[in-house]
Amino acid sequence: MSAAIALSERGRGRTGENPNVGCIIVKDGKIVGRGWTQPGGRPHAEAIALAQAGAEAKGADIYVTMEPCAHKSERGPTCADLVKDAAPARVIVATLDIDERTRRHGIDRLGNSGISVSVGVLEQQAHRAMAGFFTRMEKGRPYVTLKLAMSLDGCIAMADGTSKWITGDRARAHAHLERARCDAILVGAGTVAADRPGLDVRLDGLNDRSPKPVVLGKAEVPEHWAEISEPQAIAELGQINWLLIEGGAATAASFLQAGLVDRLLLYRAPVIIGGGLTGVADIGLENLDSAHGQWNRLDRRDLGQDVLEIYERAA
Numbered sequence: 001m002s003a004a005i006a007l008s009e010r011g012r013g014r015t016g017e018n019p020n021v022g023c024i025i026v027k028d029g030k031i032v033g034r035g036w037t038q039p040g041g042r043p044h045a046e047a048i049a050l051a052q053a054g055a056e057a058k059g060a061d062i063y064v065t066m067e068p069c070a071h072k073s074e075r076g077p078t079c080a081d082l083v084k085d086a087a088p089a090r091v092i093v094a095t096l097d098i099d100e101r102t103r104r105h106g107i108d109r110l111g112n113s114g115i116s117v118s119v120g121v122l123e124q125q126a127h128r129a130m131a132g133f134f135t136r137m138e139k140g141r142p143y144v145t146l147k148l149a150m151s152l153d154g155c156i157a158m159a160d161g162t163s164k165w166i167t168g169d170r171a172r173a174h175a176h177l178e179r180a181r182c183d184a185i186l187v188g189a190g191t192v193a194a195d196r197p198g199l200d201v202r203l204d205g206l207n208d209r210s211p212k213p214v215v216l217g218k219a220e221v222p223e224h225w226a227e228i229s230e231p232q233a234i235a236e237l238g239q240i241n242w243l244l245i246e247g248g249a250a251t252a253a254s255f256l257q258a259g260l261v262d263r264l265l266l267y268r269a270p271v272i273i274g275g276g277l278t279g280v281a282d283i284g285l286e287n288l289d290s291a292h293g294q295w296n297r298l299d300r301r302d303l304g305q306d307v308l309e310i311y312e313r314a315a
Helices: 002-011 045-057 079-086 105-112 123-129 131-139 169-180 189-195 231-236 249-257
Strands: 022-027 030-036 061-066 090-095 116-119 143-150 155-157 184-188 212-216 226-228 242-247 263-268 295-303 306-313
Touching: 002 022, 002 030, 002 045, 002 061, 002 123, 022 045, 030 045, 045 061, 045 079, 061 123, 079 105, 090 105, 090 123, 105 116, 123 131, 131 143, 143 155, 143 169, 143 249, 169 263, 169 295, 169 306, 184 189, 184 249, 189 212, 189 249, 226 231, 242 249
Parallel strands: 061 090, 090 116, 143 242, 143 263, 184 212, 184 242, 212 226
Antiparallel strands: 022 030, 022 061, 263 306, 295 306
């Protein structure tokens, strides 16, 4: 299942309104098929893995990060039917589908056909890998990551606005990888006016995965940009599962104050600026007690001389 979850990450930010599912098919201890949801949401992971496995899928074990879909679609047959027709011995599912059109219908269809079905294997990890889909289905908005590149004293720029470059090459490359894993990227109107950012992905091999640019507030931007007037309007962006926020301080504060940030990426460079521009503006915090217990650290890693810390909002 860990391998299936890793495969699901390959589709992150590219599957439209669909979840980024991963699937592995194992026969006699060997992988005979694997797949992940393709750009635009089709083909599904199971369809790709089954096509690769062919006749070897019969009597095999299928590991899939989400319950195979069971509702009819004009775009192709249901994965539950494809899996059922392949006649595997077992289907191991990480998490149930949250879509009521499929929830439990997929696994029931398989179980009723005599296939052994297990649910809940590495469920938390799979849910996190597909958090964009779950957040949109549960909350009606994309999963939001706030990225901050700061000095040791919490500054994102010098007092005159100079910010190139606080972090080093490896940290900036990682930030571009994060861009490639999102459907959309948002900055405030002030950042647009000051920096004229391209918000594209500048990594070899991933140049075609630039997210849709979005601006908060009024700004002169190209026609392909989306504009929203308030943080809550991210719910109106359409088929967006994953949203990355990159700046500036007022924009970061507005999303934090609205409770719309699900994940934090903090890149810290070993520099002290002193008197620079802070990463986050006032969020209306009344006392320190209320600030505690809001975030759980998921990861910490070195990126050259810089340090990346990843936090997730506490449940």
